[in-house]
Amino acid sequence: MSGKEIRERFLQFFASKQHEIFPSASLIPVNDPSILWTAAGMVPFKPYFTGAAIPPVRRITTCQKCLRTPDIESVGKTARHHTFFEMLGNFSFGDYFKKEAIGWAWEFVTQHLELPADRLWITIYLDDDEAFDIWHNQVGVPAGRIVRMGKDTNFWEIGVGPCGPCSEIYIDLGEERGCGSPECGVGCDCDRFLEIWNLVFIQFFRDEQGNYTPLENKGIDTGMGLERVASVLQGVVSNFDTDLFREIMDFTAGILGTPYGSSPRGDLALKVIADHCRAVTFAVADGALPSNEGRGYVLRRLLRRAVRFGRLLGYQEPFLYRVSGAIIDQMGDVYPELVANREHVTRVVRTEEERFGETLAQGTEILNKMIAGARAEGRTVLSGQDAFRLYDTYGFPLELTKEMAAEQGLGVDEAGFAAAMEEQRQRARSARQETEYISELDALFKEARDTYGESEFVGYQTLQAEGKVLFLVKEGQRADRAAAGEEVYLVLDKTPCYAESGGQVADHAVITTGDVRVEVTEVTRPVEGLIVHKGKVKSGLLKEGDAVQVTVDAARRAAVARNHSATHLLHRALKEVLGEHVNQAGSLVEPERLRFDFTHYAALTPQEMRRIEELVNRAILADLPVEVLETGLEQAKAMGAVALFGEKYGQTVRVVKMGDYSIELCGGTHLQRTSQAGLFKLLGESSVGAGLRRVEAVTGAGALSYLYEKEAQLESIGRLVKAAAHDVVQRVENLVKAHQELEKEAEALRARLARLEVQELLSQVQEVGGVKLLAARATAADMDSLRAMVDLLRDRLGSAVIVLAAPAGERVNLVAAVTRDLTGRGLHAGKLVKEVAAVLGGGGGGKPEMAQAGGKDLSRINEALDKARRIVGEQLKTA
Structure with missing residues (x-):
């Protein structure tokens, strides 16, 4: 059975059970800033489970496109890890519950997918006797094939909000796929027992104190991974060997000239490219774009990782946009947004590929410098920190760094790289905060909506309205009154205030009654159908039940x-x-x-x-x-x-x-x-x-x-250049031209002065141990000018050691140079300038032939130059 047939058969089965087939939601969650991506089939329906929104129907079935990236490094190395995947699911919002969900799941897998019942195993939550009774006594699964498991695997919850126990369906893929351990069974880390479907029974509400209260309206949320089921039905050991991936991988293999199955290295690359390119293609079609933060960063990382694997196989040209085209051809009939955005997707992917090519060129240059530095210092191993910096900043995989270093006879400290990677992961974990399913404040607003109904918005017709205060929240708790000086959330039965939405900011307004005045500066819709005003009581005592006048700031x-x-x-x-x-x-x-x-x-x-x-x-x-x-x-x-x-x-x-x-x-x-x-x-x-x-x-x-403002700026410029407004442009052009001519004259004079100074400095050259040495004070406006002067002196002296110190404001710039013929005698410009700078209270360093540094103590320049002469003499004696 093809992936397409499985997808269609699942949806039609639940349509026959009175479920409405909904199209897949976007990978970019709508109105949910708590998550970057739609990572599960239930994400689009979260407001229905929390009660924040009212579902249009009570039974829904979908094939939801999903994107997850916690295990990105495992993609291609295992049979099941993906970044993009499709999740088949059926959902109930206060309609049917365990009996129907379990019965239909069994019916579908045994009768419609024709999986052998004697190879199916069931897991339930430890104390979920209701689920056990349905599976065993009503469905007929032997008690020996129903496994009770703990909260870590079989209880679903995300902070505050709806939650409940889970029941999973596993299939035994055969003893030959197992680990051989006598204890091998459901839950083992080996590949023998594969979970194919998870049924979540949403029956409790967890509060901030960790208390579980039974829900009046219970829910069902199920998820079946299409790729996993396809691998079982098609009899292959890996999701990548299903038709969902092979078509894309074979297309990519044709571009890269690396047939699937020809080498483990090539197979890994083809798997990563297929997986990551599916994620990128769907994400861009849904409106995501590569960038340096948020979901854009995730997208850029996936795209560049796919490109790098192509590079590792020796392919240098942009190719991923062509793979995106193949994905659109394969899946466009199911996901029409791919076809509608084909040109946009392929253009974005190609642009990002080309930009990454430039970044790789930069990284290659940096790596070459690192390699040269390591060889100059006599090291045979590139540090793990350096390798990680290349990976993190320039997108270099460790494998590419190892290859390029090996060409130069160097190894790479892989343990140091792994340590740096783990350190970054720890920083990310500590920075990441758990996002609650529904906040305590939103739970209060849901209570308000459920108690009093939806707010009536009249702001399209009028900017003034009379309303009644239904609900007050103060300091995170429901209150019956709020006094002057207190901040308060208000829910009214009727309001003309527009709540922030669709990019438009909220109205500001004044709420009054008697001597009460509340200034409203924020209006939101925290739960569907409810408008909440946030403001400060400026005078009087506001109470629940008050009849008030609401006046929107008309000018705003x-x-x-x-x-x-x-x-x-x-x-x-x-x-x-x-x-x-x-x-x-x-x-x-x-x-x-x-x-x-x-x-x-x-x-x-x-x-x-x-x-x-x-x-x-x-x-x-x-x-x-x-x-x-x-x-x-x-x-x-x-x-x-x-x-x-x-x-x-x-x-x-x-x-x-x-x-x-x-x-x-x-x-x-x-x-x-x-x-x-x-x-x-x-x-x-x-x-x-x-x-x-x-x-x-x-x-x-x-x-x-x-x-x-522009007129005022033009007038100010006119006054500065002494010209009327209509003559300003011509006057400024003349001044710029005159300035450029003066700059040319000044540059010529500076060059002439530098040559004269070079002549004067040449007269200060000494000979130490048969080597020409110039350690002197110079005049240079900045470090670039000082380096240029050193270059002139080196050209004139041929073989020499040069150390120049130039005051620059309250600092001292230092440049040292050692001609190449003298580095072999133990002289090193970087080490020399570092010691000299220490005398001046500064630091620096560089390569053996050229280095620079800075210092803070201008009074010790002569002392520092004397030290330079001593160091050179000592190094030559040692040599």
């Missing part, structure tokens, strides 16, 4: 609306000028400015920036009507509405239409006509990652302030 709301509507116009203009590949990748809409991130592969030219500005301002001047309507998601897409990156949409959506120019799905607040934006002005653009650009802009009063 209007400024935000100008920037938000301009963002929609900007998005359309970017597509028009740069191409339809442009898609939003994030935004920030504030009263003062707007920021917009989008997919594009090059910096914007001044001409493109000007054209984008012109198009947006043309749409503003056209006084287009801004229409808002609610419709079904499919109808909105049929209208051509653009769905924004990172947004999760229900079946009913809000469409914002600006004339015939822009139409987008959006829940934010907007203008009534585009002309109300006034003026649009781009402030600049920049890169925020491979294939990702950012522009910032202002509108209305912000644009006017920007123009006033």
Whole structure:
């Protein structure tokens, strides 16, 4: 049975059990900053299990794409470790429970996958007698093949929140796959017993004190790894030998010229490349981009690791983008987002490959210097710290470092490398904090929503409303009142306040009643359907049950609306000028400015920036009507509405239409006509990652302030250069030209002075042990000038030792040089300059032929130069 057939058979089986088939969610979790990636099938449904959101249906089944990276170093070395994988699952939200979940799992694996019942084993949690009874008495699994296991393996929980016991299905792959131990059984580390399906029974809520309370609405969360099941059904020993991987690996082998099965080294490379490229391809299609932090760093690491394995097989050209294309061909019919983003994915991957080629060149240069340094010092082993620095900073695998060092007759301290790697892991572990499933505060807000229902938002129609205080939270606890000076969270039955969402900041507002005044500075939706206001009581005593007046800051709301509507116009203009590949990748809409991130592969030219500005301002001047309507998601897409990156949409959506120019799905607040934006002005653009650009802009009063500021700057420049505003450019050009001519004259004079000083310094050359020695004070503005002077002297002297000291402000710069013919006599510039610098209270060092250092004590320059002469004499005597 192919991987595709297994996937389809699973989904259709649960569809026959009244489950709705949901498409896979994005690898980038929506509205969940606690995790980088969707790492399990239940992640998209976490709000349904916690009660923070209400599920659209009670039974769901999915094949969820997942990404995990804790065991990245094990990928390709074991049969089961992956970064990207597909998780088959069925879920119940307060509907069926253990009896149905267990019965259906057994039915599917024995009747639909036709796995032999006598080779299946079951694990349950230690005291889960209910699960034992169902497996043994209702399903018919012999008691001897039901294993009770501990909390570490068979109880699922993540901090505070819903949790419960697990039951797993294992298959016995045969004695020949085992370790041979008499104690070998389910849970053994060998390959004989393979877990294929985990059933989680969500029946408790764990609080911060570790107490477990039974849930009124119990849930089911199951996960079956597609790759694992495929390996069993296809009779292969490794997931990599299934059709899910072999097609990609064979394609890659054709590029690299290394057939699968020809060598362990080549097989490892093909496995890593296939696995990592699947992860990269899907992640980029879902909107992730390589960068130096967060998920972008994970993506960059995976991509570069795959490229390095290609390099280890001797392939130097970009190739991973071609493998991405093969993955899209193989899986695009199941995941249409791959096909829709083919050009974007392959372009991002190729760009990152090319950039990594440049980084590898830098790393190679650094490694060559390390090797030269080790050989000069007589070492036969490159330090583990150096090897790790190459790995961590330049992406060099240990294997590549070992190969290049071996070519120069050096080994590598692998134990030191491993120690440095473990040290980094420990730092990462200590920096990582456990993310709770649901915070105590959010649990309070869920209680408010469950008790009082959803908040009514009236802010699209009005900026003022009367409401009732339903729920107060103060200092993390529910309270019935809050006094002047106290910070408080409020839940009202009705509010005109917009909660921060979709890149738009929240409203500010004032809540009043009698002598009570609360200033609201934060509005959020911590659980679905509930609007929470955070503010400070400025006067009076606020109590639960109070009838209050809520007034939104109208000027602030209007400024935000100008920037938000301009963002929609900007998005359309970017597509028009740069191409339809442009898609939003994030935004920030504030009263003062707007920021917009989008997919594009090059910096914007001044001409493109000007054209984008012109198009947006043309749409503003056209006084287009801004229409808002609610419709079904499919109808909105049929209208051509653009769905924004990172947004999760229900079946009913809000469409914002600006004339015939822009139409987008959006829940934010907007203008009534585009002309109300006034003026649009781009402030600049920049890169925020491979294939990702950012522009910032202002509108209305912000644009006017920007123009006033530019005028003031122009006037200030005019005063400085004594020119009227219309003559400033010409005047500055003349001054720059005059400055350049003066710089040329000054440089010529400095060169002449340096030659004169070189002549004077040559008169101070001494002879020590038959070697010419110059240890003298010099005049040089900086270290580069001092080095240049040493180079001139070395050219003139031929064979010599040179030590120059030059005061530079409150410091002393030192440069030492030993011509190559003298290094063989025991003279070493690095060691020499280090000892001389110590006299001046400083330090430094370098290579045998050239080194530099610095010092702080200017009064001891002569003493330091005397020491240089003594050291040279002593070294020559010893030699």
